[in-house]
Amino acid sequence: MKSTLPIAVAGASGRMGKMLIETILASSDATLVGALDIAQSPAIGQDAGATLGKQTGVMITSDLGVGLTNARFLIDFTRPEGTMNHARYAAEHGIKMIIGTTGLSVAEQAELQELSTRTAIVFAPNMSVGVNATFKLLELAAKILNQGYDIEVIEAHHKHKVDAPSGTALKMGEVIAKVQGKDLKEWAVMSREGHTGERQEGTIGFATIRGGDIVGDHTVLFAGDGERIEITHKSASRMSYAQGALRAARFLNQEATGFFDMQDVLGLNQL
Numbered sequence: 113m114k115s116t117l118p119i120a121v122a123g124a125s126g127r128m129g130k131m132l133i134e135t136i137l138a139s140s141d142a143t144l145v146g147a148l149d150i151a152q153s154p155a156i157g158q159d160a161g162a163t164l165g166k167q168t169g170v171m172i173t174s175d176l177g178v179g180l181t182n183a184r185f186l187i188d189f190t191r192p193e194g195t196m197n198h199a200r201y202a203a204e205h206g207i208k209m210i211i212g213t214t215g216l217s218v219a220e221q222a223e224l225q226e227l228s229t230r231t232a233i234v235f236a237p238n239m240s241v242g243v244n245a246t247f248k249l250l251e252l253a254a255k256i257l258n259q260g261y262d263i264e265v266i267e268a269h270h271k272h273k274v275d276a277p278s279g280t281a282l283k284m285g286e287v288i289a290k291v292q293g294k295d296l297k298e299w300a301v302m303s304r305e306g307h308t309g310e311r312q313e314g315t316i317g318f319a320t321i322r323g324g325d326i327v328g329d330h331t332v333l334f335a336g337d338g339e340r341i342e343i344t345h346k347s348a349s350r351m352s353y354a355q356g357a358l359r360a361a362r363f364l365n366q367e368a369t370g371f372f373d374m375q376d377v378l379g380l381n382q383l
Contacts, residue, residue, distance in 0.1 A: 116141045116142070116143075116365070117139075117141055117142040117143065117184070117185060117358075117361050117362065117365065118142075118143050118145040118182055118183055118184045118185065119136055119142050119143065119144060119145065119146075119183060119184075119185045119186070119187060119361060120144075120145055120146025120147065120148060120179055120180050120183035120185070120186045120187070120207075121133055121136070121144065121146070121147050121148065121160070121186075121187050122148045122149075122186060122187065122188040122189070122190050122194065122195070122198055123148070123149060123188070123189060123190040123194070124147035124148060124149050124155065124160050124172045125149050125153050125154075125155035125158075125163075125172060126149075126189075126190070127350065128189040128212075128350055128353065128354075129147075129149075129189070130163055130164070131349075131350040131351060131353070131354045132187055132189070132354045132357060133147065133160055133161060133164065133168075134164055134354070135351065135354035135355060135357075135358060136358070137161065137164070137166060137168065139358060141362070142358060142361065144160060144161075144168055144170050145170065145181075145182040145183050146170060146173075146178075146179040146180050146181070146182065146183045146186075147160035147170050147171070147172045147173070147179060148172070148173065148174065148176065148179040148180075148186075148198070149172050149173075149174060150174060150194070151174040153172070153174070155172045156172055156173065156174060157171060157172065157173075158171065158172050159171060159172075160172055176197075176198070176201045180201070180202070180205065180207055183207055184207060184208060185207065185208050185209070185210065185361045185364065186198060186202055186207050186208070186209050186210070187209075187210045187212075187357050187361070188209060188210070188211050188212070188213055189211075189212040189213055189353070189357075190213055191213065191215070191274075192213060192215050192216045192217070192220055194213075195211055195213040195216070196216075196220055196223065196224075199211070199223075199224055199227050199233070200227065202227075202231055203227040203228075203230040203231045204230075206230070206231055207231060208231055208232045208233070208361075208364045208367075209231065209232075209233045209234070210233075210234045210239070210357050210360045210361055210364070211224070211233060211234065211235045211236075212236060212237070212238070212239050212353060212357060214237050214275055214278060214279030214280075215274070215275035215279065221235070224371065225371045228369060228370055228371035229369055230369065231369060232364045232367040232368060232369050232370050232372070233364075233370070233371050233372065234360040234363065234364060234372045234373065234374070234376070234377060235371065235372075235373060236356075236360075236373045236374040236377075237278070237279030237280050237282065237283045238279065238280040238283065238328075238353070238356075238374070239352075239353050239356030239357045239359075239360060239374055240345075240347060240352040240353055240356050241352065241355070241356055241359070241374075241378060242345055242352060243280060243330070243345050243347075243352075244356075244374045244375060244378055244380060245378075245380075246284075246330070246343060246345045247283065247284065247287050247375065247380075248375075248380050248383060249343055250284055250287050250288055250332055250343060251287055251291050253332075253334060253341065253343060254287070254288040254291040254292055255291055257334045257336070257341065258291075258292050260336050260337065261334040261335060261336045261341075262311060262313075262315075262317075262333075262334075262335045262336075263288060263315075263316045263317065263332065263333070263334055263335075264316075264317040264318075264319060264332070264333040264335065265277070265281045265284050265285050265316065265317065265318050265319070265330070265331075265332050265333075266281075266318075266319045266321070266330070266331045266332075266333065267280065267281040267318075267319070267320055267321065267328070267329065267330045267331075268320075268321035268322070268323070268326045268328070268329040268330075269321070269322060269326055269327075269328055269329075270322070270323070270324060270325050270326050270327065271322050271323050271324060271325075273322060276320040276322070277302065277318045277320050278320075278328070278330070280328065280330055281318060281320075281330060282296075282318075284330060284332055285300060285316050285318065288316060288332070289316060292314075294314070294316075296316065299314060299315050299316050300315070300316050300317075300318060301315045301316070301317045301318065302318050303318075304317075327347040327348060327349060327350060328346075328347040329344070329345075329346045329347070330344065330345050330346075331343070331344040331345075332344075356374060356377075359377055359378075360372075360374065360377050363376070363377040
């Protein structure tokens with residue numbers, strides 16, 4: 113049963129890559145068969161389990177042909193340009209992808225959907241089961257609190273994160289906007305400075321915090337007159353993302369092609 117899910121990991125020497133590798137090695141139904149990183153990485157040529165004190169026999173490489181030879185699944189939490197190159201290769205070779213990369217453009221996301229006609233893809237800005245449950249809670253809250261409440265999305269991440277707001281924060285805004293019949297691009301307020309005037313009714317505000325080693329905190333504030341409701345999710349470890357990615361791989365094991373998100377993986381779209 114150990115070889116049911118032959119998985120390769122992109123960004124193998126990064127914080128998320130190491131957590132994914134550790135999670136796969138501890139799994140009873142997945143096998144690490146490939147580890148990718150950029151050519152400039154000092155980890156190239158090292159065993160993928162070296163930093164965990166384990167010998168896996170899988171060497172980190174920048175060569176997709178070598179790293180993905182035995183893979184049926186590729187988990188990618190890297191950068192948009194790398195992810196898109198990996199996705200094109202995966203579609204050409206029938207490798208299923210689990211993508212947690214944030215900062216992808218609208219055009220890049222559209223290309224992923226096109227590539228999913230040739231392979232199966234799960235794309236989600238956050239693969240944590242708890243975060244995806246939070247998305248569902250926000251749907252309900254947005255329906256109930258659709259009048260008389262100002263909405264703010266507040267997110268905090270570590271100092272090394274390169275995009276803002278986070279993909280999870282944007283997804284939260286999209287969930288709320290969709291329920292309320294709005295286009296987030298038209299109603300989002302991404303920054304405030306100077307004499308801004310009064311808040312425009314119906315807008316969705318975003319606030320970003322970067323510092324230290326914060327894994328990921330997200331709060332949506334519904335502020336009314338005389339009361340406020342806060343829905344918060346806090347990540348203490350990247351383990352929840354890695355576990356969610358494995359759950360996505362198990363879901364894709366039954367799919368030949370198609371474009372899915374974690375709501376599909378968890379069956380939340382039927383609720």
